[in-house]
Structure formats: structure tokens, C-alpha cells
Amino acid sequence: MNDDATRKTLVLGWALLALFLPLGLTLEALHALKLPVYLDSEMRREMWTLAHAHGNLLGILCLVFAVVAAKAIPDDAARASIARWLRWGAVLMPFGFFLGGVLNHEGDPSWGIALVPVGGLFLLVALMRTAWAAWRS
Amino acid sequence: MKRRLLLLLPLAIPSLVVAALVFGHDPVEFDAAQPWIHRTDDFVGSQTCRTCHLDHHDSWERTYHRTMTQRVTPETIQGAFDGREVRYEGQTARVFRDGDRYFFELPDAQGRREAEVVLAVGSRRYQQYFEREQHDEGFIFRRLPFLWHIDEQRWLHLNTVFLGPDDANWNKARARWNDNCVFCHNTGARPGETHRVSSGGQRQFNSEVAELGIACESCHGPGRRHAESERSPVGRYTTYAGKRSTRDIVNPAELEPQREIEVCGQCHGQRLPVDRAHLAAWLQTGPTYRSGNDLTDHVIPVVRTTPSPTEQIPDLFKLRFWNDGTPRLSAYEYQGIAMSACHAEGTLKCGSCHTMHGGDPKGMIEPEMRGDAACTSCHTKIAQDIRSHTGHVETSSGSRCLDCHMPRIVYGILEVHRSHFIEIPDAARDAETGRPNACTLCHLDRSLLWAARESRRIWGDAFRDPLHRFDRAPLELPDATTSLLAGDAVQRVVFASAAGRPGSDLTPAEKTDMRVALAVATGDGYPSVRWTARRSLLALEREWDTGLSSLLADWDHTAASTRTDMAYDLLDRMASSAPPIEGAPSVLLLPDGSINMERILALLDLQEDRVIDIGE
Numbered sequence: 219m220n221d222d223a224t225r226k227t228l229v230l231g232w233a234l235l236a237l238f239l240p241l242g243l244t245l246e247a248l249h250a251l252k253l254p255v256y257l258d259s260e261m262r263r264e265m266w267t268l269a270h271a272h273g274n275l276l277g278i279l280c281l282v283f284a285v286v287a288a289k290a291i292p293d294d295a296a297r298a299s300i301a302r303w304l305r306w307g308a309v310l311m312p313f314g315f316f317l318g319g320v321l322n323h324e325g326d327p328s329w330g331i332a333l334v335p336v337g338g339l340f341l342l343v344a345l346m347r348t349a350w351a352a353w354r355s
Numbered sequence: 356m357k358r359r360l361l362l363l364l365p366l367a368i369p370s371l372v373v374a375a376l377v378f379g380h381d382p383v384e385f386d387a388a389q390p391w392i393h394r395t396d397d398f399v400g401s402q403t404c405r406t407c408h409l410d411h412h413d414s415w416e417r418t419y420h421r422t423m424t425q426r427v428t429p430e431t432i433q434g435a436f437d438g439r440e441v442r443y444e445g446q447t448a449r450v451f452r453d454g455d456r457y458f459f460e461l462p463d464a465q466g467r468r469e470a471e472v473v474l475a476v477g478s479r480r481y482q483q484y485f486e487r488e489q490h491d492e493g494f495i496f497r498r499l500p501f502l503w504h505i506d507e508q509r510w511l512h513l514n515t516v517f518l519g520p521d522d523a524n525w526n527k528a529r530a531r532w533n534d535n536c537v538f539c540h541n542t543g544a545r546p547g548e549t550h551r552v553s554s555g556g557q558r559q560f561n562s563e564v565a566e567l568g569i570a571c572e573s574c575h576g577p578g579r580r581h582a583e584s585e586r587s588p589v590g591r592y593t594t595y596a597g598k599r600s601t602r603d604i605v606n607p608a609e610l611e612p613q614r615e616i617e618v619c620g621q622c623h624g625q626r627l628p629v630d631r632a633h634l635a636a637w638l639q640t641g642p643t644y645r646s647g648n649d650l651t652d653h654v655i656p657v658v659r660t661t662p663s664p665t666e667q668i669p670d671l672f673k674l675r676f677w678n679d680g681t682p683r684l685s686a687y688e689y690q691g692i693a694m695s696a697c698h699a700e701g702t703l704k705c706g707s708c709h710t711m712h713g714g715d716p717k718g719m720i721e722p723e724m725r726g727d728a729a730c731t732s733c734h735t736k737i738a739q740d741i742r743s744h745t746g747h748v749e750t751s752s753g754s755r756c757l758d759c760h761m762p763r764i765v766y767g768i769l770e771v772h773r774s775h776f777i778e779i780p781d782a783a784r785d786a787e788t789g790r791p792n793a794c795t796l797c798h799l800d801r802s803l804l805w806a807a808r809e810s811r812r813i814w815g816d817a818f819r820d821p822l823h824r825f826d827r828a829p830l831e832l833p834d835a836t837t838s839l840l841a842g843d844a845v846q847r848v849v850f851a852s853a854a855g856r857p858g859s860d861l862t863p864a865e866k867t868d869m870r871v872a873l874a875v876a877t878g879d880g881y882p883s884v885r886w887t888a889r890r891s892l893l894a895l896e897r898e899w900d901t902g903l904s905s906l907l908a909d910w911d912h913t914a915a916s917t918r919t920d921m922a923y924d925l926l927d928r929m930a931s932s933a934p935p936i937e938g939a940p941s942v943l944l945l946p947d948g949s950i951n952m953e954r955i956l957a958l959l960d961l962q963e964d965r966v967i968d969i970g971e
Contacts, residue, residue: 260410260413323595324409325591326407
């Protein structure tokens with residue numbers, strides 16, 4: 219866990235939790251205050267709920283990766299590369315959802331949603347490579 | 356091997372999703388497959404609109420437009436089908452349910468029969484019920500004789516809610532849904548007249564609608580081409596980027612005022628097909644008007660001078676308007692607003708005050724347009740000094756824009772609504788044409804002569820004295836009392852309603868004449884007048900309890916045989932309980948507190964003999 223890649227992933231994991239756990243509280247507050255800017259837009263509610271969920275789950279995934287990476291991916295170069303893919307995916311996906319709910323249209327998210335499939339692709343690659351490396355080890 | 360299989364896991368979830376989409380429940384398909392529903396003429400149904408317009412669908416879903424026509428389920432039925440008996444003019448019906456099915460047991464020529472309720476129309480003030488009559492080559496939805504009054508939680512025979520005299524014929528209001536209600540209480544109506552008469556001698560229909568109730572496509576037009584053109588995300592995001600305009604759908608908010616009011620006017624403005632060809636189309640494939648069209652290419656909005664299509668009722672349309680041409684029944688709001696200078700010479704349209712996607716579903720008025728704001732948002736100078744414009748203190752109802760310029764003079768099934776003809780009150784015109792005047796609807800103890808002189812004092816010489824009253828009653832008499840006794844049925848119901856409305860500046864004692872006139876109105880030959888008089892008397896009793904409440908509450912106003920006794924009973928009690936108060940001169944009580952029957956009878960004699968009988 220002492221290499222640079224896993225350390226960065228660990229930091230990012232905690233950072234995502236620090237950001238997206240309070241987002242949950244914020245969403246609850248928006249409900250409590252019955253703010254139309256949030257409640258009247260089904261699309262915004264969905265996008266921000268997804269941002270909250272993905273941010274936290276991917277934060278936890280980063281933490282887990284940091285703990286098990288050295289054992290699962292013995293090769294240092296591969297581990298660094300996979301960690302990079304994972305970090306990009308973990309950032310792009312929740313932020314894509316969040317931005318998709320900013321200036322969104324009634325039936326579609328805003329352009330920010332374009333970050334989500336990109337992030338998803340990064341994550342998929344990271345996970346496939348991790349699974350492959352773990353299988354090979 | 357097992358490890359390799361694990362690698363297929365990422366493919367499993369998408370495969371399950373695809374399978375669920377292919378084999379799972381599809382609300383759009385489900386709606387389209389329901390009985391009486393069509394998907395022709397480019398109608399697609401509100402479930403399709405919901406896919407993209409979640410918020411507008413949600414806000415529409417709250418409205419009474421959506422629930423205007425509904426299939427019968429325990430969730431949609433509001434009436435108490437609890438086995439009770441409901442009476443009208445010596446006959447009895449029984450309303451009951453059997454599981455999730457609802458029935459009327461009705462008297463008929465053979466004795467009794469059961470009619471199963473299959474359709475419910477209305478959900479705000481009252482709910483009407485329809486049975487299905489199956490014929491050789493079609494079916495008819497036939498209106499059943501009682502409706503459920505939601506506020507009062509009671510059954511009422513239809514003969515007693517429309518503006519007509521007592522009539523013991525139970526079947527008088529047994530209207531046919533297929534070529535009446537279907538048009539405006541549904542979306543994309545296709546009456547489907549077969550042009551073949553059944554063996555029972557009935558016209559036959561195979562009616563369908565795009566959607567039960569008033570849904571998206573009633574106002575936005577059929578949505579198929581729009582839904583198809585917006586299906587591609589590339590197309591949609593091109594639109595969002597401003598590189599392409601949204602096509603193939605009408606947004607009434609973006610229409611110019613005349614086209615916009617026509618969208619609402621297609622239903623909120625009684626009309627006739629423009630010619631026989633259009634009438635034939637109406638009865639087979641439905642109205643030809645679509646949102647954004649010029650309405651007058653398709654229909655002729657009915658006005659006071661529109662010739663009656665039937666010789667038997669030459670005054671068919673004339674009776675629906677006050678003598679000066681102002682609509683006096685609901686569902687003529689289009690005609691009212693079209694006559695108004697704010698629209699004809701300005702930019703006023705329905706959406707200036709109303710919203711289909713916000714505010715209180717009752718009235719559907721923009722929250723920020725409630726009350727005076729509806730007018731002062733444009734008439735800003737008046738708003739700066741309301742008192743100098745109105746001649747009334749700011750807090751008075753005389754300073755409320757709508758009470759003077761949109762008075763409550765329009766009858767619609769047991770309620771009196773605001774006129775949508777935005778006008779300047781004119782006591783001389785109103786006296787001479789026999790229509791209610793905004794001033795005397797509030798100043799219930801004042802005459803039209805007084806109103807004309809006060810108008811002249813406050814607003815200048817444009818206001819002259821009336822030469823006479825339309826009903827030939829003395830000009831000096833209080834208008835409300837006089838109209839309640841000498842007016843026609845619509846005048847009587849309008850003033851009976853005004854008498855019980857809160858907000859009058861009169862003390863309860865000053866309303867003595869109104870109480871006496873209302874007591875006389877409980878003996879009226881029109882059950883809707885009796886209903887309104889009874890309700891207003893009960894309201895006045897809440898202000899000043901003279902011991903009449905229980906008598907009125909227990910009285911069934913629909914029983915024509917009791918009306919005269921009730922009126923005399925009330926007058927007797929008033930004579931003994933409400934002596935004239937000093938400083939509150941009365942025209943219907945004598946100085947000793949007895950009822951001035953001579954004057955009452957003289958005013959009643961002035962009532963027109965002409966029977967007004969206006970169904971829905």
C-alpha cells in the first residue's frame with residue numbers, strides 16, 4: 219500500500235466519501251426545505267441521487283482497491299496503470315451525474331452526463347484488468 | 356473453467372435488462388390496448404409524453420382535467436354506493452356495490468332494473484355516472500339519473516342541478532355520452548357513429564378516445580410525429596444547443612393570444628361545427644380542430660345571436676347570455692375573454708392568469724396571479740393608488756379588481772362563477788338589460804339608481820341614471836332583493852348566491868330583506884334556485900343565528916311538493932323573530948315586523964313567464 223498509485227487511490231477514496239456523503243445530507247435538506255428547484259425536476263433528483271450513490275460506492279471501491287491491490291496485482295507497472303484508470307473512472311462518473319443535473323432539461327440531463335459513459339469505460343477497463351491480473355496471479 | 360465463466364458476469368446484467376424490456380410491462384402499450392382507446396390520428400397518449408416530460412406529466416396528473424372521465428374502480432368512484440335509497444319526485448333508486456362493481460337499481464316501465472356504472476365523469480365538484488347500452492352494431496354510454504355532489508356528500512337528481520323547473524320525468528337528463536360529453540371530457544374523441552339505427556331504434560356508435568380525460572394532446576395537439584422526431588438523443592441535444600427548433604408539437608404558451616385562447620376555447624367556449632361536412636366528421640371521426648389552428652375554420656363559437664338549430668327551442672342560445680351579450684353560463688369563458696378589451700386590444704390570454712401545470716388544481720390559477728395581481732401586473736399605475744381608482748378603501752371588496760370587473764354572474768351546475776368578460780360595471784346598462792350589476796352584488800341593500808349615482812360621483816359623467824329596470828320594478832328598490840323576486844331564473848340564482856357570500860360590509864341586521872327574499876326563493880319553481888337560497892340562508896344563519904338552521908338543514912329542497920310550505924314556514928318564523936332594526940329600513944318587512952306580502956307578490960308577478968331550461 220506504500221506505492222504512489224495505491225496511496226493516490228486511497229486519498230481519492232476518502233476524498234470521494236468526504237464529498238459525496240455530505241451530498242446525501244444536502245439532498246435530504248433539499249427535501250426537508252421543499253425547495254422547488256430540486257423537487258420539481260425529476261431529472262435533477264435522479265441525477266443527483268445517482269451522483270450521491272456512485273460517489274460513495276466508488277469511494278469505497280477505491281479504498282478497497284488500495285487495501286488489496288498489492289496482493290491482487292503483483293506487477294507494479296500494471297497496478298499503477300490500473301489505479302490510474304480506476305481513479306479517472308471514480309471521478310468522472312459521479313461528477314458526470316452531478317453535472318447532468320445542473321441546467322438539465324426536463325427529459326434529458328445536461329451535457330455533463332457525457333462524463334458518465336467515459337467514466338464508466340475507465341471503470342470497466344480497470345475492473346477487467348484487475349480481475350485478469352488477480353486471475354493470473 | 357469456473358474462473359472464465361466469472362468473466363461473463365458483466366454481460367449478465369445488461370442481458371437481464373434487455374430481457375425485462377422485451378418481455379416486461381410496457382405502460383404505453385398497456386394504455387393503448389385498453390377498451391375504447393385508439394391510437395389513430397397521430398395520438399400517442401400521455402404515457403408516451405411522460406417518457407421525456409416527467410415534470411409536466413406529474414403536474415398534469417394532479418389536475419381535475421386528468422380525472423374528468425375515468426373507468427370505474429374503487430379508487431375513482433367518489434359516490435357512496437352503500438345500499439342507500441335516493442328519492443326524487445315520488446320514486447326511489449338504490450345505489451349499491453358488489454365487490455368492485457357499482458350499480459343503480461332504478462325504477463322502469465317493467466318495475467325495477469339494475470344499471471351497472473362503467474364510466475365516471477367529473478371529480479371536483481360532482482361526479483356523474485354512465486351505464487353501457489349494447490346495441491346490434493355499437494354501444495351507448497347513457498347517463499344515469501343521479502350525480503354525487505362531492506362537497507355536500509349527497510346524491511342529487513340531475514333534474515335538480517341544471518337550470519330548469521321542477522320536472523318529474525326521471526329520464527329527462529339521460530344524455531348520451533357518445534356524441535355529447537365525449538368531445539370535451541376526453542382527448543382525441545372519435546364518436547364513431549355507425550349511421551345505422553339499432554333494432555331498438557337507437558343511433559349507434561363505436562366510440563373511442565385517445566385518452567379518457569383531458570390529457571396532454573388536448574392542448575398540445577397529437578404527439579406522434581413529435582415523439583418520433585425527438586426519439587434520437589442526437590436530435591434532442593441539437594435542439595438543446597439551439598441548432599434546431601422543436602417541431603411537430605404545439606406549446607400554447609408560445610402561441611399569439613388569439614390562437615392561445617382558442618386552445619382553451621375548443622372546450623371552454625360552446626360552439627357549433629362550421630358546416631354540415633364538419634358536423635358529419637365530428638360524429639364519426641371527432642372534432643377537426645387541432646391546437647394552433649384557427650378555431651373559426653372549424654367551429655362557430657356560439658353567441659347570443661347565433662340562430663337556434665332547432666325550431667322547437669328558438670331561444671336555445673339567447674338564454675345562455677345576458678341581454679347585453681355577456682355569457683351567463685359556464686363553458687362560455689372563451690366568448691367572455693374574446694369580448695374583453697384586455698384581450699381584443701391587449702395581450703391578455705388564458706395563460707396570463709391560468710396555468711395547466713402549477714398552482715392550485717381548483718381554478719388552476721398561477722399562484723402569483725391570484726387576486727388583484729391578475730390585473731395589477733399589467734395595470735401598474737392603478738396598483739400604485741388603488742383607492743383613487745376604486746373609490747373604496749383598499750381593504751374593501753370594492754377595491755378588489757375581480758369583484759368589479761369579473762363579477763360572479765355565471766351559472767354552472769349549482770355554483771355561480773366569475774364572468775370572463777372583463778368589463779366596467781354600468782348600472783344603467785345593467786338595469787335596462789336585466790343583468791346583475793357588480794355594485795349591487797355587493798351592496799345588497801342598494802338600488803341600481805343608487806349605483807348609477809355613486810358611479811357618477813366617483814368616476815364622472817360617463818355614468819348616467821338608468822331609465823327603467825328590465826323587469827319594470829321600481830328603480831328605487833334594492834336591486835338584489837328585487838332581482839331575487841322579479842328576475843328570471845339565472846338572475847335569481849345569481850343574487851341568491853351573492854346573498855350568502857362572505858365579505859359583505861352589511862351587518863346581519865341589514866341583511867333582513869335578503870333573508871326574507873331568500874325565504875321566498877326557497878319556494879321557487881327551479882330546484883337550483885332553491886338549493887342556492889337554502890345554502891345562502893344557512894350561511895346567514897352562521898352569521899346571525901335566528902333558529903332556522905335545523906329546519907333548513909333537514910329540508911330536502913329537491914322535493915317540489917314541499918317548497919311552498921317551506922317558504923311560508925320560513926316567512927312566518929322570520930316575521931316573528933326578525934323585527935325591523937332601527938336604521939336598517941326594510942322593503943319586505945312592515946314597520947310592525949310582519950312580512951310585506953303585498954310587495955313580495957307584486958314583485959313575483961313581474962317574473963317572466965318564459966321557462967328557462969338549460970341542461971348541460
